[in-house]
Amino acid sequence: MTEIPKTNLQWLLAERPVDRAVKESDFKLHEAPIPEPNDGEFVIRVIYSSLAPVMRFYMLDGAGIEEPLEIGDVMRGRGVGEVVRTKNPDYAVGDIVHGKMGWQQYAVADSSPYYLMFKVNQRIVSVSTALGVLGMTGFTAYFGLLDIGKPKPGEMVLVSGAAGGVGSSVGQIAKILGCKTVGIAGSDEKCKLLVEKLGYDAAINYNSGDIGAQMDKACPDGIDVFFDNVGGEILDEGLARINKYARVVSCGQISQYIGDGSPRPIQNAYKIGRLNALMQGFLIYDYAPRFDEAERDMVPWIKDGKLTYQEDILDGIERMPEGLIRLYDSKNQGKQLVRVSADPF
Amino acid sequence: MTEIPKTNLQWLLAERPVDRAVKESDFKLHEAPIPEPNDGEFVIRVIYSSLAPVMRFYMLDGAGIEEPLEIGDVMRGRGVGEVVRTKNPDYAVGDIVHGKMGWQQYAVADSSPYYLMFKVNQRIVSVSTALGVLGMTGFTAYFGLLDIGKPKPGEMVLVSGAAGGVGSSVGQIAKILGCKTVGIAGSDEKCKLLVEKLGYDAAINYNSGDIGAQMDKACPDGIDVFFDNVGGEILDEGLARINKYARVVSCGQISQYIGDGSPRPIQNAYKIGRLNALMQGFLIYDYAPRFDEAERDMVPWIKDGKLTYQEDILDGIERMPEGLIRLYDSKNQGKQLVRVSADPF
Numbered sequence: 001m002t003e004i005p006k007t008n009l010q011w012l013l014a015e016r017p018v019d020r021a022v023k024e025s026d027f028k029l030h031e032a033p034i035p036e037p038n039d040g041e042f043v044i045r046v047i048y049s050s051l052a053p054v055m056r057f058y059m060l061d062g063a064g065i066e067e068p069l070e071i072g073d074v075m076r077g078r079g080v081g082e083v084v085r086t087k088n089p090d091y092a093v094g095d096i097v098h099g100k101m102g103w104q105q106y107a108v109a110d111s112s113p114y115y116l117m118f119k120v121n122q123r124i125v126s127v128s129t130a131l132g133v134l135g136m137t138g139f140t141a142y143f144g145l146l147d148i149g150k151p152k153p154g155e156m157v158l159v160s161g162a163a164g165g166v167g168s169s170v171g172q173i174a175k176i177l178g179c180k181t182v183g184i185a186g187s188d189e190k191c192k193l194l195v196e197k198l199g200y201d202a203a204i205n206y207n208s209g210d211i212g213a214q215m216d217k218a219c220p221d222g223i224d225v226f227f228d229n230v231g232g233e234i235l236d237e238g239l240a241r242i243n244k245y246a247r248v249v250s251c252g253q254i255s256q257y258i259g260d261g262s263p264r265p266i267q268n269a270y271k272i273g274r275l276n277a278l279m280q281g282f283l284i285y286d287y288a289p290r291f292d293e294a295e296r297d298m299v300p301w302i303k304d305g306k307l308t309y310q311e312d313i314l315d316g317i318e319r320m321p322e323g324l325i326r327l328y329d330s331k332n333q334g335k336q337l338v339r340v341s342a343d344p345f
Numbered sequence: 346m347t348e349i350p351k352t353n354l355q356w357l358l359a360e361r362p363v364d365r366a367v368k369e370s371d372f373k374l375h376e377a378p379i380p381e382p383n384d385g386e387f388v389i390r391v392i393y394s395s396l397a398p399v400m401r402f403y404m405l406d407g408a409g410i411e412e413p414l415e416i417g418d419v420m421r422g423r424g425v426g427e428v429v430r431t432k433n434p435d436y437a438v439g440d441i442v443h444g445k446m447g448w449q450q451y452a453v454a455d456s457s458p459y460y461l462m463f464k465v466n467q468r469i470v471s472v473s474t475a476l477g478v479l480g481m482t483g484f485t486a487y488f489g490l491l492d493i494g495k496p497k498p499g500e501m502v503l504v505s506g507a508a509g510g511v512g513s514s515v516g517q518i519a520k521i522l523g524c525k526t527v528g529i530a531g532s533d534e535k536c537k538l539l540v541e542k543l544g545y546d547a548a549i550n551y552n553s554g555d556i557g558a559q560m561d562k563a564c565p566d567g568i569d570v571f572f573d574n575v576g577g578e579i580l581d582e583g584l585a586r587i588n589k590y591a592r593v594v595s596c597g598q599i600s601q602y603i604g605d606g607s608p609r610p611i612q613n614a615y616k617i618g619r620l621n622a623l624m625q626g627f628l629i630y631d632y633a634p635r636f637d638e639a640e641r642d643m644v645p646w647i648k649d650g651k652l653t654y655q656e657d658i659l660d661g662i663e664r665m666p667e668g669l670i671r672l673y674d675s676k677n678q679g680k681q682l683v684r685v686s687a688d689p690f
Contacts, residue, residue, distance in 0.1 A: 228618075231615055231618065235614075250617050250618030251618065252618070253615055253618055253619065263612065263613070263615040264615075265610030265611060265612045265614075266610060266611050266612075266614035266615070267608065267610045267611075268608070269580075269610075269611035269614040269624075270576055270598055270608040270609075270611070272595050272624050272625065272626055273573075273576065273595025273596065273597070273598055273624075273626035274598065274626065275626060276625075276626045276627050276628045276631075277625070277626055278623065278624070278625040278626075279614075279617050279618075279623070279624045279625070280617065280622070280623040280624070280625075281617050281618035281619065281620060281621045281622055281623075282621050283621045286621075
């Protein structure tokens with residue numbers, strides 16, 4: 001368990017991973033004073049910090065997702081933490097919030113949309129879930145699958161990145177809804193997890209032989225919903241096997257976040273038009289007005305043991321870069337978090 | 346004006362255009378007796394017959410759109426015609442209908458869904474419009490643009506195949522809805538038509554220099570709605586320039602109907618996911634319950650001269666193959682039809 005910190009250690013961006021993978025030396029550990037809030041602000045002690053594949057883009061210039069970070073900026077990231085000082089009437093000391101906190105021990109925020117702060121109301125499960133199954137990750141699974149994928153009972157739902165934070169929820173929710181589910185992951189160990197722990201009907205190891213042939217075997221009647229977290233070759237092989245009126249949820253493209261930056265051409269994109277299908281991306285924050293609806297559905301599933309979640313928690317802020325690189329190396333099992341300070345709950 | 350025929354000339358499929366373009370010798374003209382209706386059937390004298398790019402797939406085996414034709418079958422196609430004999434209580438002699446009639450002078454049909462028969466109710470404009478602006482073509486423009494494209498006033502709508510049957514309606518409807526419109530076509534002559542007759546704000550000749558650079562110039566703020574009838578390189582260049590939340594209506598892929606059969610890979614498909622965009626294909630017949638709605642909107646636009654249409658009519662059933670090949674050669678100006686028999690209206 002990490003102690004309550006007396007300093008504010010921060011990870012700064014030191015180098016951009018241009019045309020290459022992220023490495024530890026892209027970041028620099030820095031010691032800053034614990035911040036004081038100005039009017040309208042509040043100070044959060046970060047408890048858990050979340051790692052996500054998109055972070056490589058934060059590090060690069062002009063990625064088009066958010067403003068690029070400057071060299072020397074605190075690395076951007078989401079966290080869950082406890083309000084410890086406040087000059088904002090909407091946030092009291094002791095509130096648990098999640099939102100943009102950066103890779104640091106103490107964060108300052110205000111009510112502006114930039115910080116995307118949401119309060120954690122439930123105490124049924126660890127507040128770390130606000131960074132996972134009961135936060136953006138689980139809500140991404142929920143809204144991507146239900147709102148874009150629109151699965152019907154009996155349909156075949158294929159999930160790539162199936163052992164990851166989003167994918168593991170997608171497969172279980174699809175199963176709760178009565179679908180057949182096939183998951184794709186990068187190792188036999190993960191594939192075992194998919195079938196034995198996450199209820200997938202079958203699993204495909206993309207590092208073990210012909211992906212297309214494995215899909216043919218696991219999805220002999222084609223794919224109705226493809227929840228894709230990976231992009232690239234796996235997206236392409238899935239598109240080759242979609243059924244008429246298929247829905248392809250283009251949720252992530254982790255395979256395209258590494259490498260030389262030029263995305264892999266997709267041979268089977270034409271199938272979208274040819275088969276009256278749909279491919280759609282989405283921004284989870286656009287669903288913010290409906291987060292309550294997701295929580296309302298998901299809490300009972302979690303309580304009933306139908307929706308399990310797995311967290312992969314590293315201890316200590318020192319391990320943030322390691323946590324990020326684990327994602328690109330497919331080493332994480334479940335949602336990758338770092339415990340930045342003691343969890344009092 | 347074509348006479349009322351005394352025989353039933355039919356075009357039969359003679360050869361499949363495997364791995365090559367369609368040619369006239371793929372078809373064989375055949376003389377059959379004028380058919381008699383059995384119970385539940387009616388006989389239609391075909392007045393206009395419609396040519397469409399999809400027909401090459403009808404000629405090939407296992408194209409996945411409809412049952413493949415056998416060699417010697419009457420070529421499949423849609424037409425508008427007059428009921429001349431009937432043993433079906435729902436269809437009276439003199440009714441004007443459109444639906445599947447084949448490449449022939451007289452067709453037999455019944456009420457089964459196979460024939461997709463719809464009655465023509467309006468007599469405000471030529472019944473040939475049932476094969477164009479007031480039929481599947483115009484309805485494709487209407488529902489693809491409104492239901493998938495969801496254009497908002499002021500948005501940039503890019504249309505490929507902009508001088509074609511669907512495209513020419515898409516551009517005008519987008520303009521009626523207050524959008525900026527840019528059309529793509531294959532010749533300076535067509536581009537002139539786009540701007541001078543169809544109200545496009547700008548036109549791009551894809552046979553005249555760098556398509557991407559032309560798009561950059563015509564759509565300096567990016568593309569919000571891309572109504573794509575072409576696929577291939579033009580789709581790819583458009584995808585490279587879509588804005589966040591763009592909607593790509595994947596309506597047709599005429600560029601992929603010719604050539605060696607292996608579709609061109611799409612470099613920028615990843616932008617759909619990255620930019621929270623949408624790409625969707627559709628089957629116009631799924632909108633059949635809403636055709637009335639389209640007609641209700643479009644007839645006043647036509648009456649007011651805001652929605653014009655262009656027909657490219659060849660005279661005589663002998664010219665059916667020529668009409669089809671004109672499409673693949675981009676020679677048609679507007680909806681390609683053949684007048685198969687006299688239009689009495």
